Amino acid sequence: MDRIKKIDWGYLLRNYLVVFVAIVLFIVSSQLSDVFLSTQNIFNLLRQLAPPTLIAIGMLFVIMTGGIDLSVGSVVAMASVFTAHLLMTHNLVVTIVLVLLCTAVFGAVIGYLVAYRKLAAFVVSLAGMTIASGIAFIVSRGMPQRIRNDALRSFAVDSVLGVPILVCFALAFVLIFALIHRYTTWGRIVQAIGSNETAAKLSGINTNLYTVSVYVLSSVLAGIAGIMIASRVNIGSPLAGQLMELDAIAAVVIGGASLAGGNGKVLNTLMGVWVLGMIGNIMNLMNVPSYPQDVLKGVIIILAILLQMSKKGKDINSSSMA
Amino acid sequence: MDAEYRIEMKNMSKSFGGIHALKGVSFSVKPGEIHCLVGENGAGKSTLMKILSGAYRMDSGEIKINGKPVEITSPAQAIKQGIGIVYQEFELANDLSVAENIFMESLGKSAFVNWSKLNEEAQKVVQSIGFDINPRNNTGDLSVAYKQIVEIAKVLSKNVSILILDEPTAVLNDSEAEVMFKLLLKLKEKGVSIIYISHRLDEIFKIGDTVTTLKDGEITGVNPVSEMTVDKIIELMIGRELSDKYPKRVSNIGEECIRLEGFSGGMFRDVSFSVRKGEVLGLAGLVGSGRTEVMRALFGADKRLSGKVFYEGKQVNFPSTVKAVRGGLALIPENRKEQGLIPALNIRKNITITNLKKVTKLNIFNSKKESEVAETLSKKLRVKTESVESNVFSLSGGNQQKVVIAKWMNTDSKVVIMDEPTRGVDVGAKTEIYGLINDLATQGNAVILISSEMVELLAMCDRLLVMNQGIVKGELEKENFSEKNIMQLIVEEK
Numbered sequence: 141m142d143r144i145k146k147i148d149w150g151y152l153l154r155n156y157l158v159v160f161v162a163i164v165l166f167i168v169s170s171q172l173s174d175v176f177l178s179t180q181n182i183f184n185l186l187r188q189l190a191p192p193t194l195i196a197i198g199m200l201f202v203i204m205t206g207g208i209d210l211s212v213g214s215v216v217a218m219a220s221v222f223t224a225h226l227l228m229t230h231n232l233v234v235t236i237v238l239v240l241l242c243t244a245v246f247g248a249v250i251g252y253l254v255a256y257r258k259l260a261a262f263v264v265s266l267a268g269m270t271i272a273s274g275i276a277f278i279v280s281r282g283m284p285q286r287i288r289n290d291a292l293r294s295f296a297v298d299s300v301l302g303v304p305i306l307v308c309f310a311l312a313f314v315l316i317f318a319l320i321h322r323y324t325t326w327g328r329i330v331q332a333i334g335s336n337e338t339a340a341k342l343s344g345i346n347t348n349l350y351t352v353s354v355y356v357l358s359s360v361l362a363g364i365a366g367i368m369i370a371s372r373v374n375i376g377s378p379l380a381g382q383l384m385e386l387d388a389i390a391a392v393v394i395g396g397a398s399l400a401g402g403n404g405k406v407l408n409t410l411m412g413v414w415v416l417g418m419i420g421n422i423m424n425l426m427n428v429p430s431y432p433q434d435v436l437k438g439v440i441i442i443l444a445i446l447l448q449m450s451k452k453g454k455d456i457n458s459s460s461m462a
Numbered sequence: 463m464d465a466e467y468r469i470e471m472k473n474m475s476k477s478f479g480g481i482h483a484l485k486g487v488s489f490s491v492k493p494g495e496i497h498c499l500v501g502e503n504g505a506g507k508s509t510l511m512k513i514l515s516g517a518y519r520m521d522s523g524e525i526k527i528n529g530k531p532v533e534i535t536s537p538a539q540a541i542k543q544g545i546g547i548v549y550q551e552f553e554l555a556n557d558l559s560v561a562e563n564i565f566m567e568s569l570g571k572s573a574f575v576n577w578s579k580l581n582e583e584a585q586k587v588v589q590s591i592g593f594d595i596n597p598r599n600n601t602g603d604l605s606v607a608y609k610q611i612v613e614i615a616k617v618l619s620k621n622v623s624i625l626i627l628d629e630p631t632a633v634l635n636d637s638e639a640e641v642m643f644k645l646l647l648k649l650k651e652k653g654v655s656i657i658y659i660s661h662r663l664d665e666i667f668k669i670g671d672t673v674t675t676l677k678d679g680e681i682t683g684v685n686p687v688s689e690m691t692v693d694k695i696i697e698l699m700i701g702r703e704l705s706d707k708y709p710k711r712v713s714n715i716g717e718e719c720i721r722l723e724g725f726s727g728g729m730f731r732d733v734s735f736s737v738r739k740g741e742v743l744g745l746a747g748l749v750g751s752g753r754t755e756v757m758r759a760l761f762g763a764d765k766r767l768s769g770k771v772f773y774e775g776k777q778v779n780f781p782s783t784v785k786a787v788r789g790g791l792a793l794i795p796e797n798r799k800e801q802g803l804i805p806a807l808n809i810r811k812n813i814t815i816t817n818l819k820k821v822t823k824l825n826i827f828n829s830k831k832e833s834e835v836a837e838t839l840s841k842k843l844r845v846k847t848e849s850v851e852s853n854v855f856s857l858s859g860g861n862q863q864k865v866v867i868a869k870w871m872n873t874d875s876k877v878v879i880m881d882e883p884t885r886g887v888d889v890g891a892k893t894e895i896y897g898l899i900n901d902l903a904t905q906g907n908a909v910i911l912i913s914s915e916m917v918e919l920l921a922m923c924d925r926l927l928v929m930n931q932g933i934v935k936g937e938l939e940k941e942n943f944s945e946k947n948i949m950q951l952i953v954e955e956k
Contacts, residue, residue, distance in 0.1 A: 325818045332807060342801055344816055
C-alpha cells in the first residue's frame, strides 16, 4: 500500500506534461515582465482567452473521434455577424437562441456528411469554412456592424466577485466538459469511436449519431465564442475568428491529444490554450513585433509537440510486452 | 562453415520492466530442420523470435549463425544473416498491390520501377508456393488467408535460409494449411531451417522434426517429434496434465430461437437455417466461404440484399448493430484486435461498453457499480490481469479474447455468434473458452460457432452447417460428424 501514498511523478509527467509547461511559462513570464503578474493583465489575458477556450474544447472532442473541424473560425465570424444583425430587430435572448440554433444546424450538416456519407472531415470542414465565411460576408455586406446592446456589453465588462463574467463562463465550461468526458457515456463513447470505431460499432453503439454530435458541439461552442467576441468588441464582423481554428488545433495538440483520435483531456486542452495565450501576451509585453511573434509561436508549438512525442515514445516502450 | 547448427542461441535473457520474459533460454536449429516452438501465450516464444529477427535487443546471451557469433541489432541485419520472419500480425500495406508488398524493401533502390518485371517476379514467387494471386491486386481487398500467403511470399523473396513462422495457419483453413505444409517441406529439402510456432499441436506431428516447449520464459523440453504425443507436449507446456481439452456438455436443446430465411448478399446466396435454444450450431467451410459475411449481415454490420429473420417465431429486423444488440444478439468478431477491443479504454471500460445502461444512471457512470460488474466478469472468465484498470493490450491473446467474451456476457443476449473465438489462443485458454461456450449453451442461449478448426467444430457443436462459395452445401447431425463428411459436402457439386 506504500505505492498509493507516494506521488507517481512519472505518471503525472506523462499525463499532465502541459500543466508543468504552463507553470514554467508562467514563472518565466512573471520574471521577464513586471506587468505580467498585474491583476489587470492577468484578467485581460483570461478574458481574451475565453472564446478560444470554448473553441478548443469543441475541437478536442472532434479530434478525440479522429476527426477535425476547420470551420470553427468562420463559424465565429458568422455568429458575430448574425448577433449584430439580429439584435437590430430582436431582443438578446431570442438573438442568442437563434444564433446557436443556426450554428447547431451548420455543425449537424458537417457531422452528417462526415459520419453518414463518410466524407473526410478535413475536406468537409474546409468547405464549411468557406461557406460560413461567405455567409458572414453576405449578411454583413462585408462591413463590420456596430452593436448597441447594454445587456450584451455588460456580459463582457462585468465581474462576479472580482472575476470577469467571461472568465467565469469559460472556466465553467471547462469544468462541465471535463466532468462530461470523465463521467458520462457520451464522453466514453466519443473516446471509443476515435480509438476503434469498428469495435465500437460492433459493440452496438450508434457511432454515426455520436460523431454528428461532436460536430454540433464544436459548432455551437464556436457560436458562443462568436457571441462573446461580439460582446467584447461591440461589433459584428465577418473578419472575426480568423485563424482561430488553427489556434484551437494547436492548443489541443499541445494539450497532448493525438490527432489520430482516442485520447485527450479537457484540462490539458485548457492548459494548451493558456500556454499559447501566455506566449503571445509576454511577447506583447516585451514589445516583440508581430511578425517575429508568429515565427516564435510556431517554433514553440513544434517544441511542445516534440516534447509530447518523446514522452509518448517512452510510454510505448515501457508498456510493450511480448 | 559446416557447423552442426544453423542457429545457436545460448542463455538468452530478456526482461520488460520487472517481468522476465526469457530466463536463460538456449535454442538451436539444424540446417534443413523444421523446429517447432510451442508454449502458452506469454511463455516467451514471440520474444525469443523477435530477438532473433532483430525486433528486440536481448539483455544477455549469445547468438551464433553457422557457428559464427553474430550480433543482430536490427531487422535489416537479421535479413542480411538470412533470417526471415512471418509475423502473426500482418505487416502489409493494404493500399499497395501484392507485388509492391512482396518487393517493398527493394522498391526504393532505384528511382524508376519496372512494373511489368516487378509483377512478373511477384507472380513467380507466389506461384512457387503453390498459389495464384494476381500481383496487381490491391492487398487490402484480399482475404486474411491470402494476406498470409502474400506475407510468406514477401519473406521468401529475400532468399532466407532461416524462416520463422509465427502461427502461420491461424487464419488458414485445413486445405490451405495443407498447401502451406507442402511448401514448408519443399523448403526443408532445400536446406532451409524453419522455426515453426503454432498453437495447433496436430500440425507439429504433420511436419515437425523437433519440438521445443517453453513455459514462463524457460525451456521445459527439447524432443524429437517422433517421441512425443499431444498430451506430453501439453504437459510440458502447462506443467500439468490437461484433463480434457474439450469439456463435455449435456445438450439440452429447446425451442427455436432464431431463424434466417433466404439471406443473400455480396458474398452469400439464399442462406437459411435456424438455431434452437441451448444449441451450438457450427458453421464449417473454407475461409472466404461466406460464413463471416452471413453473420455480419445478420448482426446488422453489413447490408444484405434480401432475407428475413425470425426471433422466437416473430419476424424481426436488425438494420444496424444497435438494433441487433438491443434484439439480443452478440457477436464475437473474427479479429479481436481490429474489431473487438478498444485500445484507448482499459479492461473495465471494454467490458462494460456493450451495456452502458447497466452501469449508468441518466447516462452518468456509477463507478462503483461499473468496477463491480467488470471485476465479477473478469474473475468469472479468469482473465489473468493485476487489475481491471490495466490496458487491454497488456494482456496475452487468450486473455484479450476473454475480455471480448466478457463484453457480451455483460449483456442479456440470447444469440451468441462467435467467429473464430480461439484463433491465436493458447491451449489452456482455449479450453476455458470452450467451457464458456458450454456455459452459454447450458444457460439456454443459441450459439453460432464459426471455426476453421474442424476438430473444434466436431467437438463443440450439436449440429453443423457446411458452407462453400456463399451457399449452404449441407447440414450434418451429431451422428454424422466427421472431417471426411465435412470435406465431402464442401467439394460436392450442387
